[in-house]
Amino acid sequence: MTLTIPLQIDRARRRFLIGGEPMVFHCHHYNTHLQRSILDAPWVDSEPFLIGAAADVAFAQLTKVFTEYGAASAPHRKMIAEELYRWCGFGTFDLSMLDEEGGRVTSCNSHYAMAWQAKFGPLPDPVCYFATGWLCGALAAIFDLPLGSFAAEHVSCRAGDVSEYCAWEVRRGVPNYNIYRSPGAGKTTEKQELLEVDEGNVDYEGVYRALTGMDLSGDSEGHIPAFGVYLTRHFANYYARVTFELERALIQRFGDVGTLAAKPLFVESGHVCAFNMFGGIMTSTEWDALILPSLETREDWVHGLVAAVNALGWGRWQVAELSAEAATFVIHDDYESNAYLGMYGTSDHRVSYLAQGAAAGIMNLVYRGEIESKPRFTPDFYEHLFKADGNFHAEQLTCRAMGEKYTTVRVFRG
Amino acid sequence: MRVQGFRTLDCAHKVRIRYFLPVPLDRALLARLGGDSLDVQEFSKSIPGASDHAAFSKSGVWHATCALDGRELVVTFGRSGPEPAASGDPSPCEEAIAAFERNLRAALERRAA
Numbered sequence: 001m002t003l004t005i006p007l008q009i010d011r012a013r014r015r016f017l018i019g020g021e022p023m024v025f026h027c028h029h030y031n032t033h034l035q036r037s038i039l040d041a042p043w044v045d046s047e048p049f050l051i052g053a054a055a056d057v058a059f060a061q062l063t064k065v066f067t068e069y070g071a072a073s074a075p076h077r078k079m080i081a082e083e084l085y086r087w088c089g090f091g092t093f094d095l096s097m098l099d100e101e102g103g104r105v106t107s108c109n110s111h112y113a114m115a116w117q118a119k120f121g122p123l124p125d126p127v128c129y130f131a132t133g134w135l136c137g138a139l140a141a142i143f144d145l146p147l148g149s150f151a152a153e154h155v156s157c158r159a160g161d162v163s164e165y166c167a168w169e170v171r172r173g174v175p176n177y178n179i180y181r182s183p184g185a186g187k188t189t190e191k192q193e194l195l196e197v198d199e200g201n202v203d204y205e206g207v208y209r210a211l212t213g214m215d216l217s218g219d220s221e222g223h224i225p226a227f228g229v230y231l232t233r234h235f236a237n238y239y240a241r242v243t244f245e246l247e248r249a250l251i252q253r254f255g256d257v258g259t260l261a262a263k264p265l266f267v268e269s270g271h272v273c274a275f276n277m278f279g280g281i282m283t284s285t286e287w288d289a290l291i292l293p294s295l296e297t298r299e300d301w302v303h304g305l306v307a308a309v310n311a312l313g314w315g316r317w318q319v320a321e322l323s324a325e326a327a328t329f330v331i332h333d334d335y336e337s338n339a340y341l342g343m344y345g346t347s348d349h350r351v352s353y354l355a356q357g358a359a360a361g362i363m364n365l366v367y368r369g370e371i372e373s374k375p376r377f378t379p380d381f382y383e384h385l386f387k388a389d390g391n392f393h394a395e396q397l398t399c400r401a402m403g404e405k406y407t408t409v410r411v412f413r414g
Numbered sequence: 415m416r417v418q419g420f421r422t423l424d425c426a427h428k429v430r431i432r433y434f435l436p437v438p439l440d441r442a443l444l445a446r447l448g449g450d451s452l453d454v455q456e457f458s459k460s461i462p463g464a465s466d467h468a469a470f471s472k473s474g475v476w477h478a479t480c481a482l483d484g485r486e487l488v489v490t491f492g493r494s495g496p497e498p499a500a501s502g503d504p505s506p507c508e509e510a511i512a513a514f515e516r517n518l519r520a521a522l523e524r525r526a527a
């Protein structure tokens with residue numbers, strides 16, 4: 001049985017929504033790097049929020065989607081949940097053996113397990129926190145129970161070098177994770193106030209139209225191989241929750257120093273994202289077909305990539321100032337800010353960490369990476385782009401989460 | 415007809431070969447490569463001067479992409495999903511690579527004939 005995915009494209013804000021949840025593209029490099037950064041943070045027990053954040057978004061999304069489809073029976077709801085999970089690139093699940101008391105479920109294709117193995121090699125501990133939480137949230141929605149009605153244990157994981165599959169035991173009872181309430185679409189702008197900017201020789205609207213028309217969805221095994229990476233259409237509110245919960249835990253323990261400790265972790269994950277996903281996009285045959293024919297100057301490469309970023313669900317990016325030495329990116333409805341405002345209210349500090357890392361990454365790739373020669377994205381190349389002298393750094397000048405109109409990131413050579 | 419191929423591993427340890435062909439790629443040539451699915455994006459309808467793009471695959475064996483009218487064909491071999499970093503041995507793909515290259519050479523010769 002196939003499902004028509006209830007994807008809503010919010011063209012005005014450059015966002016995607018499914019069941020009221022904003023969805024963003026991110027690749028397996030970012031997913032695993034962000035999770036490892038969070039797990040490695042000292043003195044913080046991150047498992048309750050890594051699982052709880054996933055349970056929350058799955059519950060919120062599926063509850064809405066089931067209503068939209070008028071899906072009343074458990075088998076129908078399970079089919080919808082399985083299809084959405086696969087379509088988003090998270091892998092596959094067969095939920096048929098689970099009932100109101102829980103049960104055992106396995107997957108041979110868990111995105112996080114396979115991505116972790118590929119990126120970091122085997123790990124004895126299970127890594128599929130997202131899948132664990134998603135199962136708990138999905139089951140609660142399927143059986144019309146409150147969020148937090150199930151606990152789950154990830155009993156074996158393919159990320160290790162023992163098991164060929166991941167397995168979970170889900171049981172009705174006290175949740176072994178934090179309970180949150182999804183902010184849904186978050187606090188978005190009423191209307192984006194766009195700046196008059198130079199867009200070089202790039203047709204931003206045409207690129208957006210073309211890329212949003214592509215079928216970037218999970219194959220039969222729940223993978224989205226594209227642009228040289230494995231993509232997911234992930235939950236913006238998941239990324240935001242796990243990011244900000246770690247930051248808040250560090251602030252609670254260390255005061256202002258906590259913010260200073262958190263920021264480089266998240267900005268670095270943004271670098272990893274840019275390096276792999278943006279690098280993959282700019283060296284792809286899709287780029288050659290769609291964008292390369294328009295490019296006449298080096299600055300056009302920045303515009304071409306920013307035009308593509310606008311089709312990732314990350315909000316609308318504009319380039320307000322650009323030279324070989326510096327750039328200013330203006331971001332309307334950046335998903336980190338929208339989520340922060342919806343989850344925690346107005347922030348007292350700047351929180352668009354992914355945007356900072358990604359913006360620096362764009363400039364490093366275009367002005368220091370000789371990206372037009374289609375380099376290989378090796379660890380040495382990463383070190384050169386982001387750690388060597390003369391690399392670009394980002395500074396966030398304004399932040400929507402602090403009540404400002406839009407988010408601004410300035411990038412300059414360090 | 416000479417076809418250049420540069421072999422590498424993608425970032426998830428799968429064998430990826432960039433082929434540079436002596437003639438531009440078109441749908442007729444792609445149809446002869448033995449795939450079981452073909453998805454063409456008509457980018458030229460969105461942006462004047464852009465090329466259309468093809469993604470095609472033989473399920474579980476290889477996945478290929480190219481700009482139509484371009485000469486570069488990128489093929490990733492192996493089953494769906496990332497490979498473990500430790501696996502390192504691409505030999506299970508060799509048969510699939512050989513079969514793909516046979517089809518590619520035959521398609522190019524037929525085109526030249």
Ligand SMILES: [Zn+2]
Nearest residue numbers: 113128157166
């Ligand atoms: Zn696992």
